[in-house]
Amino acid sequence: MTFLKSPSSIEQKSFEIIRKELGQRSWTEAETRIITRMIHTTADFTFADITEISPGAIEAAVTALRSGCHIVTDTNMAKAGVNRNMLERFGIGVSCFIDLPEVEETARSLGITRAMVAMRAASDDPRNRIFAVGNAPTALFELISLHEQQMINPAVVIGVPVGFVGATEAKEALRHTSIPYIITRGRKGGSNVAAAVVNALLHLASNGEVEPQV
Amino acid sequence: MTFLKSPSSIEQKSFEIIRKELGQRSWTEAETRIITRMIHTTADFTFADITEISPGAIEAAVTALRSGCHIVTDTNMAKAGVNRNMLERFGIGVSCFIDLPEVEETARSLGITRAMVAMRAASDDPRNRIFAVGNAPTALFELISLHEQQMINPAVVIGVPVGFVGATEAKEALRHTSIPYIITRGRKGGSNVAAAVVNALLHLASNGEVEPQV
Numbered sequence: 114m115t116f117l118k119s120p121s122s123i124e125q126k127s128f129e130i131i132r133k134e135l136g137q138r139s140w141t142e143a144e145t146r147i148i149t150r151m152i153h154t155t156a157d158f159t160f161a162d163i164t165e166i167s168p169g170a171i172e173a174a175v176t177a178l179r180s181g182c183h184i185v186t187d188t189n190m191a192k193a194g195v196n197r198n199m200l201e202r203f204g205i206g207v208s209c210f211i212d213l214p215e216v217e218e219t220a221r222s223l224g225i226t227r228a229m230v231a232m233r234a235a236s237d238d239p240r241n242r243i244f245a246v247g248n249a250p251t252a253l254f255e256l257i258s259l260h261e262q263q264m265i266n267p268a269v270v271i272g273v274p275v276g277f278v279g280a281t282e283a284k285e286a287l288r289h290t291s292i293p294y295i296i297t298r299g300r301k302g303g304s305n306v307a308a309a310v311v312n313a314l315l316h317l318a319s320n321g322e323v324e325p326q327v
Numbered sequence: 328m329t330f331l332k333s334p335s336s337i338e339q340k341s342f343e344i345i346r347k348e349l350g351q352r353s354w355t356e357a358e359t360r361i362i363t364r365m366i367h368t369t370a371d372f373t374f375a376d377i378t379e380i381s382p383g384a385i386e387a388a389v390t391a392l393r394s395g396c397h398i399v400t401d402t403n404m405a406k407a408g409v410n411r412n413m414l415e416r417f418g419i420g421v422s423c424f425i426d427l428p429e430v431e432e433t434a435r436s437l438g439i440t441r442a443m444v445a446m447r448a449a450s451d452d453p454r455n456r457i458f459a460v461g462n463a464p465t466a467l468f469e470l471i472s473l474h475e476q477q478m479i480n481p482a483v484v485i486g487v488p489v490g491f492v493g494a495t496e497a498k499e500a501l502r503h504t505s506i507p508y509i510i511t512r513g514r515k516g517g518s519n520v521a522a523a524v525v526n527a528l529l530h531l532a533s534n535g536e537v538e539p540q541v
Binding site (some may be wrong): 119120123126127129130153154155156157164188189190192193194224225226227275276277278279280299300301302303304305306 | 368369370404407439441458492494513515516522
């Protein structure tokens with residue numbers, strides 16, 4: 114069988130196709146890099162229409178990444194999707210607290226989601242300044258609440274939970290805070306989308322050069 | 328803020344909404360469980376139209392899972408998305424070989440994707456009988472080639488790579504083999520979708536009962 118086997122060629126050609134099919138958009142180059150990466154990971158062009166980036170959010174994220182902030186995800190899937198080479202280059206960590214025994218125990222005793230308790234756990238370390246939520250609307254509501262209580266100081270919240278119960282509402286709630294955000298309006302999103310946004314930000318923090326990802 | 332915080336209520340309500348919006352379909356209950364879970368993880372109803380399940384594929388997968396076969400994924404993201412409680416219940420493992428140093432070395436020296444080499448590595452253990460490919464079309468082409476060489480004996484191949492270069496073609500190629508398959512035609516799919524299909528199969532193997540997932 115004849116097919117492209119070189120990882121860098123595959124990625125380069127993919128982004129060419131996406132940009133061509135998107136046509137002209139009124140986005141900055143940085144916004145384009147984030148949104149094309151979301152489309153790259155889903156093959157779903159509706160992300161071009163539902164993604165909303167608050168003014169200054171990208172710059173805040175890039176600045177925080179360059180100064181070594183840490184990243185928190187709501188799921189292990191999102192964590193697994195973050196580009197390790199980029200993390201190593203910046204010397205930063207990505208954490209997901211959902212599987213900690215104490216998180217599970219607290220969630221069970223309170224009858225709330227582990228994702229909520231995991232966000233509270235993340236608030237213990239002030240280096241945690243980029244939060245990526247791809248799955249649990251409850252995690253996003255909890256981040257908003259922690260921010261109101263001044264328990265977290267996010268550079269950006271990537272609010273892209275997917276789903277039918279609470280996802281749309283949680284993202285709308287985030288829009289009405291002072292937290293810099295990158296969101297997808299409506300039901301769509303996902304752990305893969307959250308990871309894609311983190312990776313796009315890491316690429317942007319790395320002088321804006323987009324390098325092939327295998 | 329008032330919102331649903333109980334994980335089981337959230338999941339149950341989500342599946343109710345999905346089934347309602349899907350309306351009547353000519354699917355078996357097992358097919359419905361797989362496709363609704365794909366929609367649950369993406370909020371994308373086009374999966375109802377692009378998913379194709381070969382005759383007997385679900386039964387083959389369920390039988391293999393009940394007899395303790397192992398699962399292989401092409402990405403760590405898909406692996407991270409597989410329900411651990413279910414795996415423990417069946418005493419089965421899920422592996423992703425993409426980060427093995429020898430895989431990376433071989434891929435680099437041959438100028439091919441790590442995903443391809445990772446599938447070759449998976450062929451070493453005959454217990455590996457469920458393959459879930461959510462990202463790399465090259466992994467799917469490699470599985471087809473390994474099957475032609477009688478180096479693997481898959482119970483099912485979950486062929487849902489996402490993308491713009493090779494994904495559609497790899498899935499079409501799989502349809503023309505004798506391998507039992509679950510695929511998404513066209514560009515869409517993803518590591519999250521691959522994990523969702525694996526989880527649906529695990530639920531079906533567990534006597535068909537669908538239990539809440541946090």
